[in-house]
Amino acid sequence: MSRARKLFEVVDDGGSGLAGGESRLSDREIGLLVGALNYHSLIQPGREFKAIVLRGPGGEFPRLTGYACHRHEWEPNRTVVCTVQVKSTVPVTAAVDSALVPLVLDLGGDRAEGGAMYYDRPGRKAMVLRKARFGAPIAFDALRQGLTDYYEKRLTPNRRPPRIAPIESAVPLQNPSENGEPAIIFGLHWLEMGGAERWAIETIALAREAGFLPIVLTDRESAHPWIVRPELDGALVLPMNLPMSDEEESELLLALLTKFSVRGIHVHHNGWLYHRLPWFKAMDPRIRTVDSLHVIEWRTGGFVELGVKLSNAIDMHHVISPQLRDYMVLQRDVPKERVSLAPLYGLNEVEAAPKAEKHPGRPFTVSFVGRLSQQKRPYLFLRYAAQLKRSTDQEVRFILHGSGALAEETSRLVGKYGLADCLELREPPRSVDDTLADSDLLVISSDNEGLTLTTFEATALDVAVLSTDVGSQASLVSGKALVPRQPLAFIKEAVERTKAIMASEELREQIVEEQRQKIAALKELPEAREWTAKLYEGWKA
Amino acid sequence: MTDQVAAVVVTYNRVDKLGRVLDSILAQTRPVDRLIVVDNASTDSTPQLLSVYDDDPRVEIVRLDSNTGGAGGFSAGMERAYERGADWVWIMDDDCYTDENALEKLLAGHAEAEAGLGRKVPYSCSLVRYTDGSICEMNNAGPTWDWGRLIAQGQRNVLITNCSFVSVLIPRRSIAKYGLPLVEYFIWFDDMEYTLRISAEGPGVQVLDSVVTHDMPENRGVNFGDLNPGNAWKFLYGARNESSYRWHHDDKLAWLQFVVTTYAWMVKGGVGRRLQLRVAKQILAGLKFDPKPKMARSVR
Numbered sequence: 001m002s003r004a005r006k007l008f009e010v011v012d013d014g015g016s017g018l019a020g021g022e023s024r025l026s027d028r029e030i031g032l033l034v035g036a037l038n039y040h041s042l043i044q045p046g047r048e049f050k051a052i053v054l055r056g057p058g059g060e061f062p063r064l065t066g067y068a069c070h071r072h073e074w075e076p077n078r079t080v081v082c083t084v085q086v087k088s089t090v091p092v093t094a095a096v097d098s099a100l101v102p103l104v105l106d107l108g109g110d111r112a113e114g115g116a117m118y119y120d121r122p123g124r125k126a127m128v129l130r131k132a133r134f135g136a137p138i139a140f141d142a143l144r145q146g147l148t149d150y151y152e153k154r155l156t157p158n159r160r161p162p163r164i165a166p167i168e169s170a171v172p173l174q175n176p177s178e179n180g181e182p183a184i185i186f187g188l189h190w191l192e193m194g195g196a197e198r199w200a201i202e203t204i205a206l207a208r209e210a211g212f213l214p215i216v217l218t219d220r221e222s223a224h225p226w227i228v229r230p231e232l233d234g235a236l237v238l239p240m241n242l243p244m245s246d247e248e249e250s251e252l253l254l255a256l257l258t259k260f261s262v263r264g265i266h267v268h269h270n271g272w273l274y275h276r277l278p279w280f281k282a283m284d285p286r287i288r289t290v291d292s293l294h295v296i297e298w299r300t301g302g303f304v305e306l307g308v309k310l311s312n313a314i315d316m317h318h319v320i321s322p323q324l325r326d327y328m329v330l331q332r333d334v335p336k337e338r339v340s341l342a343p344l345y346g347l348n349e350v351e352a353a354p355k356a357e358k359h360p361g362r363p364f365t366v367s368f369v370g371r372l373s374q375q376k377r378p379y380l381f382l383r384y385a386a387q388l389k390r391s392t393d394q395e396v397r398f399i400l401h402g403s404g405a406l407a408e409e410t411s412r413l414v415g416k417y418g419l420a421d422c423l424e425l426r427e428p429p430r431s432v433d434d435t436l437a438d439s440d441l442l443v444i445s446s447d448n449e450g451l452t453l454t455t456f457e458a459t460a461l462d463v464a465v466l467s468t469d470v471g472s473q474a475s476l477v478s479g480k481a482l483v484p485r486q487p488l489a490f491i492k493e494a495v496e497r498t499k500a501i502m503a504s505e506e507l508r509e510q511i512v513e514e515q516r517q518k519i520a521a522l523k524e525l526p527e528a529r530e531w532t533a534k535l536y537e538g539w540k541a
Numbered sequence: 542m543t544d545q546v547a548a549v550v551v552t553y554n555r556v557d558k559l560g561r562v563l564d565s566i567l568a569q570t571r572p573v574d575r576l577i578v579v580d581n582a583s584t585d586s587t588p589q590l591l592s593v594y595d596d597d598p599r600v601e602i603v604r605l606d607s608n609t610g611g612a613g614g615f616s617a618g619m620e621r622a623y624e625r626g627a628d629w630v631w632i633m634d635d636d637c638y639t640d641e642n643a644l645e646k647l648l649a650g651h652a653e654a655e656a657g658l659g660r661k662v663p664y665s666c667s668l669v670r671y672t673d674g675s676i677c678e679m680n681n682a683g684p685t686w687d688w689g690r691l692i693a694q695g696q697r698n699v700l701i702t703n704c705s706f707v708s709v710l711i712p713r714r715s716i717a718k719y720g721l722p723l724v725e726y727f728i729w730f731d732d733m734e735y736t737l738r739i740s741a742e743g744p745g746v747q748v749l750d751s752v753v754t755h756d757m758p759e760n761r762g763v764n765f766g767d768l769n770p771g772n773a774w775k776f777l778y779g780a781r782n783e784s785s786y787r788w789h790h791d792d793k794l795a796w797l798q799f800v801v802t803t804y805a806w807m808v809k810g811g812v813g814r815r816l817q818l819r820v821a822k823q824i825l826a827g828l829k830f831d832p833k834p835k836m837a838r839s840v841r
Binding site: 322325327330475518522 | 624713838
């Protein structure tokens with residue numbers, strides 16, 4: 001049963017499990033249903049709803065808000081799971097229509113996670129891209145990286161969106177809900193696996209610990225598998241489907257502002273909320289606004305560009321790496337005092353971990369640890385491994401540890417590149433520490449990163465790290481072990497440097513020592529969790 | 542948090558003056574947070590001298606494997622300072638003695654100039670004197686057409702287009718935006734190119750109250766009329782580098798003016814035909830030579 005905050009009372013459970021007891025819905029589905037009913041209860045205070053609850057096939061996204069909920073027909077592949085009746089408990093300020101509001105709430109299906117890659121989408125263009133991408137992964141990647149270079153050096157610096165003008169005069173809302181429950185609004189893409197989402201979920205828990213009601217808004221389609229996470233217990237989760245009508249948006253925004261005492265807004269990855277920050281600040285300048293930024297995305301600009309564009313409505317930009325701090329302050333001229341560097345790391349674990357002893361006679365072992373995703377480029381690691389194996393007489397072993405969307409391609413390429421006899425595939429739940437303990441060198445082949453947590457883990461276990469020179473990896477990885485992002489250059493340089501490391505244990509130790517020194521330097525900076533907890537404390541006043 | 546200032550000194554076989562230079566930097570009224578000494582693979586007793594500073598946590602020695610010239614040395618030192626998180630990098634040669642308040646005045650003058658101009662200033666430099674107190678002929682900064690703009694406001698800062706690498710204070714922002722000096726220049730014109738490059742959004746300033754002394758063997762500027770077989774190697778770098786800059790990053794008329802002036806100086810100085818021809822070859826080489834700046838990485 002969902003432990004999320006409910007803004008309604010259950011009139012008829014309809015077997016949904018909303019009132020506890022037997023349920024026809026999974027925990028995730030109950031979480032989505034509660035989220036949808038909260039949303040409708042909030043924008044139509046005091047009203048009573050009769051909701052038909054649908055379930056879709058796997059891969060279909062939920063439709064919980066917006067136009068779809070008011071259309072009384074549905075796709076033939078939807079099943080009516082139950083019908084529930086609830087009444088909004090949100091206080092009303094005027095007489096309320098007692099008529100039932102009919103809703104159709106489509107919970108979608110399992111395995112419907114957002115962020116499909118360009119080659120996973122339907123259509124002829126995607127099919128062509130898919131063929132090119134999987135037919136010649138390295139050549140295709142070389143083109144992609146070339147495009148990124150072009151954006152980074154030519155297009156992005158000349159395509160700066162105009163920054164929103166400062167809000168010069170704003171008086172607090174005449175009738176804010178001063179007595180409402182103190183709340184912090186959080187903006188996320190979705191509630192599913194991802195680095196930014198993991199951090200967002202942690203901040204939600206910190207807000208709750210600080211005594212605030214977390215109001216969690218999502219703006220991207222997803223099955224929201226993380227809606228069941230314990231960090232969201234007691235939070236008000238509103239999974240939105242966009243676009244919504246202007247009237248509905250006004251109702252939602254005003255309800256958020258007047259029904260709760262909103263003390264702050266923390267935007268993680270949520271374009272909709274980013275663009276509404278000026279409105280919140282203009283309505284009530286006492287509301288503190290902060291965003292958390294992770295990586296620069298050269299091709300799309302990503303949330304960093306959005307953060308810069310709306311900087312005048314954001315009191316503080318929280319950045320997790322020195323590279324981002326410098327980009328914001330030095331390249332984009334965001335005032336220094338409005339950018340806070342507070343990295344995310346697990347330094348305590350680094351200190352506590354014992355140093356691994358190498359098993360005598362073990363061949364030099366090179367590992368890849370990470371999601372098997374486009375960003376991490378496991379296919380590039382495999383190509384590098386094949387090249388290294390060919391160019392050295394020394395025995396070398398590889399471990400590729402991870403799971404994800406590119407698992408099938410990875411297995412195929414292991415055979416194709418002739419690595420089956422020297423490469424071991426490992427996947428979760430097997431411990432990453434086990435893999436690192438078996439390794440001499442960790443190779444990070446990603447085309448973009450913030451600060452990789454695996455580098456912290458590797459350093460703790462005396463493993464040297466060789467990485468693409470992307471994001472803020474230079475803040476963690478030795479200068480001797482940073483290699484270009486472009487695939488052909490990566491393979492050439494990474495093979496050369498690996499051979500040098502294989503030939504000299506002293507060099508390997510120097511690299512690990514530099515990792516330790518860099519981690520120690522990062523440790524001098526405030527840690528993201530402490531920084532955020534302190535920030536929220538300040539929002540209590 | 543207070544801004545971090547890293548001083549960068551590039552040295553090559555100058556052990557007799559280097560100690561005094563470093564001591565003057567370490568004794569500043571506004572202390573430096575870090576002093577990075579780039580040893581350009583000196584072959585004299587420089588390493589022994591530098592070992593005296595081993596116990597000073599502010600001092601960091603970067604010993605290069607080979608002599609990379611002033612350009613390579615400054616680039617390496619500035620890169621290290623940037624990677625160490627310096628907010629300001631204060632660069633100078635190994636024969637530059639700093640007055641005790643040179644840095645304090647530079648920082649104050651830089652801030653004052655930014656306030657007066659209402660924009661960021663890409664760099665500021667000191668007034669460079671010779672050992673006898675007169676102006677150092679070699680290190681005269683180039684004034685802008687409106688050089689007196691800040692003086693008219695009551696400041697003691699002059700607007701300049703370029704300067705040499707003798708006590709130049711460079712904010713982190715300039716390095717982040719425009720990168721490091723061109724290593725490929727090796728020597729000569731690297732400072733001009735760099736200060737011109739980072740002035741894309743407006744000129745720098747010379748802070749008249751910040752004073753340093755350049756202890757050169759002789760107080761005179763140089764021009765192509767001084768060219769002789771003994772010093773030709775330096776002039777040849779200069780010819781290639783300036784030709785490259787004028788052709789690729791200035792305008793073709795400026796390039797032509799540079800060629801004509803160089804020729805005129807050589808004729809006036811009585812430089813032989815063979816040397817003139819070698820200079821001409823380097824000027825032509827500059828048309829193909831167009832290195833791209835390396836960007837610094839954010840590490841801390």
